[in-house]
Amino acid sequence: MSENASQERTVVFVSDGTGITAETLGHSVLSQFEGIRFKQIRIPFIDSEVKAISARQKINDIAKYDGQKPIVFSTLVNSVINNVVKQADGVFMDLFLTFVEPMEKELNIKSTHRIGRSHTIADNEQYKNRIEAINYTLAHDDGQTHKDLQAADVILVGVSRSGKTPTSLYLAMQYGIKAANYPLIPEDFERGELPTALPPFKDKIFGLSISPERLSEIRNERRPGSKYASLENCRQEIKAAEFMMRREGISWLSSTSKSIEEISTTILQQLNLGSPIY
The missing domain is CATH 3.40.50 (Rossmann fold)
Incomplete structure (x- = not known):
């Protein structure tokens, strides 16, 4: 690990869609931490268990190469797929868990939990x-x-x-x-x-x-x-x-x-x- 490794960190944005939402929210959080260089990687379209396993392996490979856990911002909606990816060796920031569940409780209604919902554009x-x-x-x-x-x-x-x-x-x-x-x-x-x-x-x-x-x-x-x-x-x-x-x-x-x-x-x-x- 280089002498500047403590000031470098890999950040992974994982999504069932384009990853733009995860990246946008993640950037807002990362901007609060000055003096650290963030290497950013987007893993989009993780909409099946097979793809989730591949994403998990990629995160594990990053952790092994860097010698430290990457920070992972996730907007995966499907709980099964999300759980597969969360088994990876990363520090997870589950954006839907953070925001959607409290909103469900406050509004007393279940969210759609539909994959790609934030970017559904047909007939829009x-x-x-x-x-x-x-x-x-x-x-x-x-x-x-x-x-x-x-x-x-x-x-x-x-x-x-x-x-x-x-x-x-x-x-x-x-x-x-x-x-x-x-x-x-x-x-x-x-x-x-x-x-x-x-x-x-x-x-x-x-x-x-x-x-x-x-x-x-x-x-x-x-x-x-x-x-x-x-x-x-x-x-x-x-x-x-x-x-x-x-x-x-x-x-x-x-x-x-x-x-x-x-x-x-x-x-x-x-x-x-x-x-x-x-």
Whole structure:
């Protein structure tokens, strides 16, 4: 075991579905422990005893290789399958046992205990809406089209590479939000106006900014050594973009030190948009 082994730990997310629920809840717990590096492994679609035995063996192999028990976050619904996996040499965090059983007692009703329930999407209107939002967002990425902007829930603006596209896609995929995004470019700054298609929809606009230093780093990965990526050019564009957003009364924030999740939550709150899709 290395001298840093005490600061490293393998974490396994086991699920009968995609494992996204286990991973999301697990990340919330792991984020409370600083100074430890977590190697994360997802074992999805454990929906039979045969697969459960395989998952158990994989966890045992990890424990043997690491010389310490992996931490296992489980969202397995089937008790038989869950018991098979729990025989593995791991430290188990049974998320359904932790949350579902107390809820059953409080609500005085049995849960469905149906495998994959959290991601059942057949004939689900919300799923349809989410797919429509993703298609809309892809079609309206980077100002590709001015059509149907009235259908947008939010229009993100900011200089190129300030985080508009990943934020738009996150909003679409996680919340079913139709998000268009437009780059603010030197021509807009010279005219002193927003892109021509946007003023009628100003109540839907939210801005993203970024530090010039970080922007220069990102742009140099794409176009190294170019004027586009130079720190001076980045400073000028950021200054002009922030001035324009202040003048137009557009709410904005810097993406420099914020995660996509934080940015998206702020946008939802500021524009009073929807709630998460379950």
